[in-house]
Amino acid sequence: MKRYVALAEEIADIIEKGTLRPGDRLPSVREASRAHRVSASTVFQAYYLLEARGLIVTRARSGYFVAQTIPRKPPTVDGASKPLEVSVEVDVSRHIDAILAASTQPDVVPFGSAFPNASLFPWSALGRTMASSVKRMEPRKTVEGLLGGNLELRRQIALRYGARDMRVDPSDIVIANGAMEALHLCLQAVARPGDAVVIESPSFYGALQALEMHGMRAIEAPTDPRTGIDLDALEHILKGQKPAACWLMTTFQNPLGGTMPDAKKRELVALLTHYRTALIEDDVYTELYFDERPPKPAKAFDSDGWVLHCSSFSKCLAPGYRIGWATAGRFAKDVARLKLRSSISASVPAEVTLAAYLAKGGYDRHLRHLRTFFAEQRDAMLLAIGRYFPQSTRATRPAGGYFLWVECDAHVDTLALHAQALKARISLAPGPIFSSRSEFRHCFRLNYGHRWTAVVEQAMQTLGRLLSSQRAPREVQRAPKAKIARI
């Protein structure tokens, strides 16, 4: 965490605990600089952040003061989901596409979007690299070495694994048209129509749609919003139902935002290796971490080749280029063959451009900016939830990515909320699209990957108003509140 963000957190905590109260004057920048042993500019940045979050106000020629109305910090979601342990035919509701399409309209506040703000990416640098790369591109390259994809790009990806202490052979990497295709190919490599596949609950709707498309059954396993799938429950499923595979997001899970700790990842891989069951690991948000070091994927603990690790550049570098990959362990050759048969290769100009961009350097600098931006956006959104949403609302606090998960009172209907919000040109991703049984009707996913503006602030206020207007039946109102723990 950046020093100024840490300082802002520290001061926010003091305010929220009531040590500093509404109207109180904050130390001057010089005083705070001395007290916290940081530069004046760090204090400025921290105060600026607190101001943006509505915790403090400036008064001309007087200094900084605690705001009269303090936005509450939102309580956070606790406890694993408890889906039934039966496999069901996946029949994802027809309206998912409509819901997602609505969120990409230019005049709609994109809380429901799957994508971050498109202006966050280094388009000029990519464009320049593409211009020079296609000029140098040898025609033969477009038809040779098709199996697995552009070798230089695979080598660059292997180098990035290497920087995280993972030894990956470039020839085990298969380039695909984005992670989505890589995931489909991996699924087809390890499971057949009719097979059962374990997924999280809630899970990425793309996984539900993939299972439906290939005629496979979903087994939804209980999932803790902070630490991922329940391993005891998973072992029970592996023993009893003999699924063909698991499809999990172990880092910054979509939609929950949680990350499985290293030790649990290691245990997960050991368990699946013991049962000789493949893990399809969807790891597309891993580069967007907010802590000092990147989380390891489960693949890092895979010595026997049962993990098919999928990622892409679509969330962190080049949306729309459609370049992703699978590092598919013992299934690498099968995945390469499936790729060749189903769509031949990825787009060669995009492949050579990303290979050249990665070779040149500059990617990590871009990523650092992106991480800082998303971390600040997350905080802004959590504050807005605290400020505007009903008191009983709970939310996750992800350590990476650009989604958070909101859990409302049981009576709230987020499908209805979505329809109401859309009239006000605000989108959100209602809970039921993350479940094969339309569960999580009282939950929704928010995207904080867009710039915080007055319109966004206003939209959060509107959402809060709409949530409050959904009346609870009397029994639910009287139900005792669950103890709230922080993630």
Next chain:
Amino acid sequence: MKRYVALAEEIADIIEKGTLRPGDRLPSVREASRAHRVSASTVFQAYYLLEARGLIVTRARSGYFVAQTIPRKPPTVDGASKPLEVSVEVDVSRHIDAILAASTQPDVVPFGSAFPNASLFPWSALGRTMASSVKRMEPRKTVEGLLGGNLELRRQIALRYGARDMRVDPSDIVIANGAMEALHLCLQAVARPGDAVVIESPSFYGALQALEMHGMRAIEAPTDPRTGIDLDALEHILKGQKPAACWLMTTFQNPLGGTMPDAKKRELVALLTHYRTALIEDDVYTELYFDERPPKPAKAFDSDGWVLHCSSFSKCLAPGYRIGWATAGRFAKDVARLKLRSSISASVPAEVTLAAYLAKGGYDRHLRHLRTFFAEQRDAMLLAIGRYFPQSTRATRPAGGYFLWVECDAHVDTLALHAQALKARISLAPGPIFSSRSEFRHCFRLNYGHRWTAVVEQAMQTLGRLLSSQRAPREVQRAPKAKIARI
């Protein structure tokens, strides 16, 4: 056909009929120019072509003479295939990928390749267009309007349909990662695992692989090398076995090279419409026609939306860009949804580049060059077959595309031939990879989409030698020869 090619054909015919005999002197260029009412340069080009084909020789300061050894014109394949009319589980042999991979190695003569020579395409113009297109690309475009693909590209494709008297709504076009993905998506839109799908016999191995991948069954229907699938047999299948769909190449079929006449295409669509059965029409070679006017696809006769027409720019403009499309009639929305779910979108830089290239003009000029080139290559290859292959060999004479089909004596084993040829660094596509039951063992496909050089000529000679060395069992040698008809 170009005038000089026509003149060369005319003279070749005179030579082959024996009117002009080995050693005879040809008319001088000036004489021929007067006699045929063409320019001197046309005569020069015709004589040059005949010389390249080995039919005539020049003697310094003496003129042109008929060669002492006249290469025979190859007889051509006749009669429809007669596969059993039962559906079978598709289990395409494992070695297809190896066979195809071998053909893309730089030092192997690529008769077995699926691709034409990569240097035939307008790479500089495409590169310049890409450089300027990505500079102007709006970031938002990478994530909005995803359903169906880039609208400007779809509009340009609709305009090309329009130029052929086909009215297509751009919103019915779905952009995919090449025709291969488009075909897979169409297949998934109209058939489920376990369903039966009618294909040609022989058929494109990609269709066999697709059916295998999706757990569908193939019904191979009798197919005439000149005019395509037998409609009586098809109706019999439609009545009896109720297939979910047909997957056919009605124009320049791969591997045969044949084209269904317009009237038969019209009848085909009427038949399928009557039985409410979808036609997946793989039409990727249509732009590579050698006659005056382009053939119409079956889609042109589809008033009820049962034809899913798939094509791409990979064979005629931009290999490796991976841009294809499906115009899927009543299934357009389903195909668009499947595309979004399985790989989101095509590569946006490739989409905007091709849209800009098509808008600028120049595509048709490029296509004219390509057509002339392929037509000449076809003739050169047919002459080489006549010159070097055993007398009983038969071959098709396609009116477009860059494949022809060779049928040898029944005893010939083209899988063995492939292995022998590869040792001599020559590839070919053996017949069994075009059949779910490994039929057509005595046939193979040749790619003539590469420049005719001394190495290529030599390779044809080597193939001929290898063919001759495959000894026939006595009974086969004595079997009466079938009457040979021209296509």
